[in-house]
Amino acid sequence: MDLLEYQGKQLFGRHGLAVSDGKAVTTVDDAVAAANEIGYPVVVKAQVLIGGRGKAGGVKLAANEAEAREHATNILGLDIKGHIVRTLWIEYASDIATEYYASVLLDRGAKKPLVMFSVEGGVEIETVAEETPEKLIKENVDPLVGLTREQAVDIATRGGADADVIEGVADALVALYEVWIEEDASLAEINPLIVTPDRQVKALDAKVTLDDNAMFRHKENADLGDSANADPIEQKAKEQDVIYVKLDGDIGIMGNGAGLVMSTLDVVAQYGGTPANFLDAGGGSDAAKVKQAIELILANDQVKAVLLNIFGGITRCDEVANGLVAAFGDLNPTVPFVVRLDGTNDVEGRKILEDAALPNVHAATTMDSAAELVVKLAKENS
Structure with a gap:
């Protein structure tokens, strides 16, 4: 979890680090009131989890109330590299040697x-x-x-x-x-x-x-960070205790175990694909959690194809298959799926998918063949 500047400073203060007096605000009027209370000059600072705030106009010095109001008005709502400023930190301006x-x-x-x-x-x-x-x-x-x-x-x-x-x-x-x-x-x-x-x-x-x-x-x-600018899918995944990181590509990825998922991302990239996410369903995932994970993947409109790469250990392949069947029944996905099941109950899992005859679901026996196929399908669906 990355902290906003003011949150980090408050953490520093709890441990005896000297920091300047300041106040976090979310409205222009509160920014002016904070500046008047702290005393001029003050610095009006955008609170976003991205560098380059000063160059983007997100850090301004105010010598009086009029300037504080002007800067707060201009900075609140500012888009800094995709991060919308919703909080300001009003701080007494420090003299620097x-x-x-x-x-x-x-x-x-x-x-x-x-x-x-x-x-x-x-x-x-x-x-x-x-x-x-x-x-x-x-x-x-x-x-x-x-x-x-x-x-x-x-x-x-x-x-x-x-x-x-x-x-x-x-x-x-x-x-x-x-x-x-x-x-x-x-x-x-x-x-x-x-x-x-x-x-x-x-x-x-x-x-x-x-x-x-x-x-x-x-x-x-627990409530620190910048939840207002958090990706809504990542936020939902966090609430559901699913390890999900949104990426920039168009191929949804689900696996069980961080190492397997990372390897899957690498192999997809080797075949010319661009992963849309990292999703680790974890060990022991049942049908309900698998369905939940698929819902998260499909919530990203950029996804053109999905790869499920499961190596069954604690996670049973038949549970994964049942979760996929349940997801198709509720969500009616329009993108192609490639499913590779290996390990615990893999025969049973493949039989469940075969009997369900889900539309646009393709079976693969190896990670390489699965990655190659999902990249091909994603390009065809673009």
Whole structure:
């Protein structure tokens, strides 16, 4: 789950990171009231899960009430790369002496947390890593020990932080690591981490991604994110506890197990197709859940053909076949289906489909033949 900037800042504040005073609002009048309460100058910031807000006109400085109203009016409802602005963050404008960068993420290669720090804040960190890698400090952390203050001070010192704010930067790094650990985040990033003229260290922005699989431990975070801009099919899938990710193609994909689904997407792409979704029905899916999954796939108008690739283990192929029959009875799909059943009760499953004689349903015996056929059918149906 990706958090909006203001949500990330509120999370930071709970863990002792210094952030500017601000307020989230959804109307122009509330934006003006918040600006008047906070005091001018303020920054009116669009809250969307996409970069480039400033270039798109989604971040504006307001020196008085008239400007606050003008900017709020212009930014609310703004379309920024397909994300509609429905929430604004009104924040007191910070004086900035220096901009740094800080983040904590998982180093999958080292299988350890990774802390990154750079004095080149406020720009794309990828550019810094490519053009001036010596200015980006990367430090793995022992997960059994955590980020110690001594290690944080060393990172800030080697990274080139001004001598008089090394302690403040170390405090921010330790707090950021605490956010990453205690909130089960996969990414906690501040860009920029600013130093004010009076030498305070503050988080001016926040980019946080929380691990959805750990959300049962964080009920207080369940309603975060940007549900207003969420894809409606993905939102429905989440409510139904189905793992579904919408993609840009026209071939619906359903499998059981993340590895099998990922392989299916790859094989479809090898045959020249473009998957419309990732859908993992999971282990032990019964007929009802299979039908539910097919409904989600067909809710995408871009789908021209569907591939069901099932390797039965806990999931029984006859249950999958019954779910497909039920889905056809209720939904009357107009797109072709390719079904590959292998594993537990595969003979029974294929017999169910054969007896049902569903229109435009094609059987396949291997993943390759299924992928090749579904790509062919999708092109014919375009």
